[in-house]
Amino acid sequence: MIDWTGKIWVDRRGMKRVVPMEVLVLGLGRTGSMSMVAALQKLGYDDVYHMSAAIANPPDIDMWQEAIDAKYFGKGKPYGRQEWDQLLGHCMAVTDFPTAAFPEELIAAYPDAKVILTTRDPEKWYQSVYSTLRLALESRSLAFAGLLDRPFLGKLIPMMRKLWIGFFGIPDVRPQIKDRFIEHNRAVKAMTPPDKYLEYRVGEGWDRLCEFLGKPVPEEEFPRVNETASFEQLLQKMLKGSLVRSAKNVAKIFGPLAAVGVAVYFAKTQSLL
Template sequence: MAPELKLGHVVDWTGTTWKSRRGMKRIVPMEVLVLGLGRTGTMSMVEALRILGYNDVYHMSAAIANPPDFDMWKEAADAKFFGNGKPYGREEWDQLLGNCMAVTDFPTCAFSAELIAAYPHAKVVLTTRDPSKWYASVNSTFRVAFESRAFSLIGHLDPAFIGRMMSAVRSLWLGFFGVPDVQPCIVDTFVKHNEAVKAMTPPERFLEYRVGEGWERLCEFLGKEVPECEFPRINEANNFTLLLQKMMVGSIVRCAKTIGLYMAPVVVVGVAVYVGMSN
């Protein structure tokens, strides 16, 4: 049976473990860049890479676990897509990702060219899937969540977490996909991204891969022995829903404790909106 991705540790709602990564250094080599867009099996890839011995695989959930990361992601997005500030180079990426041996998912895939240039010895895996199915997955999960009134409401109540996450995600989404929020434009960006990653990576460092293929091609490419366990197949939609629940309920509880009981009616409204979104 495939192992399940553990999400119980994703966020310490008290904030005691949150830390800024600014000024940090690389402590492990960057070995694998998984640069397919989110919703291409990235959660399964996180677990697969961990099984293969790659510690600290950066995924969107890593930023959620440490919300100050979103400040740096917004900074990088504003510089790359909108010309505001200094573009990120090796020094900045080492600060943000210095404890990671591999990366996958959004927002790292939005900086594919920068990461390939920063880590010229890392192998590149492009996770792919059928474009129309990919769009349907994005449209029914990520977009529904981050365009919901619930997130906007909780973002105002909890600027330290949901608010800073929403600010970064908006910059990343608009910068990467552009303003037109219609299916042809988003799917076209998906296809062009895949083509660009393939074109910019030396063939000996590149593998185009679908998670459903299993271990063999991936392990051969990475120079790893095939594990005895089944390749992890994590239901991304279910895990995404679980992650949203943990984020929103935890954020509401933390806001209630911080702001005080007189805000209880607002918290109740937040819960009601959240429940309405999740049904």
């Protein structure tokens, strides 16, 4: 299938690993994951899986849904090395959700990979989550788009919500998720061999990261991606793409005038983001 930008979506089922998995960044989202993507790519890790990768290639969402159902809801077969290689076989590193929700599975599948736990102050982490992810979980415009754009947002939104409920045990953003954040960090440290583990904050810069990975320190400054702005831009792109597909779907069924109505609705609801 081809998306609104002309990019071809890839079905990864049945694929094999084509590059070694070398780095597992298992800190939760909102701990500098987008900065880590840029940093790891600069250090030569190609490619780095991030939530944005699933958004860019919606067929991945079906596989993530299977993995989430198996681990958190007892439905289906848990993912093992074969399944992870299919989904992540083109990547040398991972970061952010959904991968961070599977630390035991990924460490078991890739025992030679080095593990980085990106972290930050729990209260600042919570405030960042509240100001960004809450929008994706609760946005009316995203929910409406999902009804009209089933190949993309119609799958992405349920996957994100189910992952959230499975991992945090609640359907929305509340202060108690800080306890889960702390618990997750402790668990990742406990399950990782000390010689393969680095606890890291992106504000530290290159030195400790490069020493841990055995890479030379780049001359340029460590990339600092504004994650709040980037996340909002990503939501806007998601809605823009969904608008194009939804308008086409509506036009096929109800005619051009209905498609114009969908466009007007989305134009008005952009302020919700």
